[in-house]
Amino acid sequence: MDLGLRGRKAVITGGSKGLGGAIAEELAREGADVAICARNPDEVAEAGRELEGLGVEVFARTADVTDPEQVETFIAGSAEALGGIDILVNNAGRARPGTFETLTDQDWHEDLDVKLFSMIRCSREALPHLRARGGGRIININAIHAKAPDHRFFATSTNRAACLAFTKALSLEVAADNILVNAVNIGYVVTPQWKNIHQRRAPELPEEEFFEQMAAEEVPLGRFGHPDEVSGIVAFLASERASFITGTSIDVGGGMGRYL
Numbered sequence: 001m002d003l004g005l006r007g008r009k010a011v012i013t014g015g016s017k018g019l020g021g022a023i024a025e026e027l028a029r030e031g032a033d034v035a036i037c038a039r040n041p042d043e044v045a046e047a048g049r050e051l052e053g054l055g056v057e058v059f060a061r062t063a064d065v066t067d068p069e070q071v072e073t074f075i076a077g078s079a080e081a082l083g084g085i086d087i088l089v090n091n092a093g094r095a096r097p098g099t100f101e102t103l104t105d106q107d108w109h110e111d112l113d114v115k116l117f118s119m120i121r122c123s124r125e126a127l128p129h130l131r132a133r134g135g136g137r138i139i140n141i142n143a144i145h146a147k148a149p150d151h152r153f154f155a156t157s158t159n160r161a162a163c164l165a166f167t168k169a170l171s172l173e174v175a176a177d178n179i180l181v182n183a184v185n186i187g188y189v190v191t192p193q194w195k196n197i198h199q200r201r202a203p204e205l206p207e208e209e210f211f212e213q214m215a216a217e218e219v220p221l222g223r224f225g226h227p228d229e230v231s232g233i234v235a236f237l238a239s240e241r242a243s244f245i246t247g248t249s250i251d252v253g254g255g256m257g258r259y260l
């Protein structure tokens with residue numbers, strides 16, 4: 001299936017590793033030019049070099065999506081370097097486990113900032129560029145916890161529900177500009193952030209055992225996902241083949257989430 005992504009210009013926040021790294025790679029393999037950002041300069045530079053090896057234009061810069069000025073500079077720089085923006089993937093984020101009892105106001109503010117406000121800021125900066133190209137795509141990487149709240153991920157559950165509402169409301173506002181906005185709700189996918197959670201929660205357990213135990217309790221397919229099981233659906237949503245899909249979200253969670 002030709003996804004029609006060759007020559008498209010895609011911006012992926014948090015594109016240095018994990019899901020964002022896989023998404024940037026998949027889009028580049030489909031022939032899209034890509035811009036990525038993250039905070040760790042060495043990892044951004046290394047990821048940028050690997051993407052360049054796929055033969056596409058690459059703009060890789062250090063930027064923190066919780067800092068409005070850095071977002072402005074990164075999105076403007078991406079548009080200039082790639083010659084426009086067709087696709088924005090709002091992916092940067094981090095897990096913040098914690099129950100209502102344990103989370104402080106600061107935890108809540110930080111989580112809201114990196115999850116919801118990063119989407120707001122990046123979308124605001126990217127929209128004029130998408131409009132200038134006659135339309136485009138915004139894909140928000142979200143979480144199954146948005147629809148199936150888990151009190152052990154209390155802030156994530158609450159803030160990810162807001163991200164879903166943001167996705168829907170934005171899709172309504174920009175539909176007339178031929179800009180399609182969707183979300184992908186992730187369940188449990190093995191990435192560096194999960195490796196960190198394993199180290200914090202149960203360093204005594206071998207990594208595979210830790211993931212197997214968590215999956216056995218919560219994932220009907222009985223395992224964690226892999227980043228390339230997420231990047232494929234993102235490439236599809238970014239593609240010409242998804243030209244009539246907007247304002248919705250797709251779960252990639254191995255059946256996780258007990259709702260209709």
Ligand SMILES: NC(=O)c1ccc[n+]([C@@H]2O[C@H](COP(=O)([O-])OP(=O)(O)OC[C@H]3O[C@@H](n4cnc5c(N)ncnc54)[C@H](OP(=O)(O)O)[C@@H]3O)[C@@H](O)[C@H]2O)c1
Nearest residue numbers: 014016018019038039040064065092093188189191192193
């Ligand atoms: N993996 C899962 O099971 C899962 C489940 C639900 C939702 N998600 C969501 O999926 C997204 C990707 O998660 P992941 O598992 O791939 O995480 P990851 O392995 O920790 O990768 C996160 C990426 O985002 C970057 N990043 C983090 N904070 C940033 C900031 N403030 N500004 C710019 N870049 C930032 C990281 O680089 P730096 O640290 O260098 O900035 C890295 O490139 C996140 O939004 C996460 O909440 C993941």
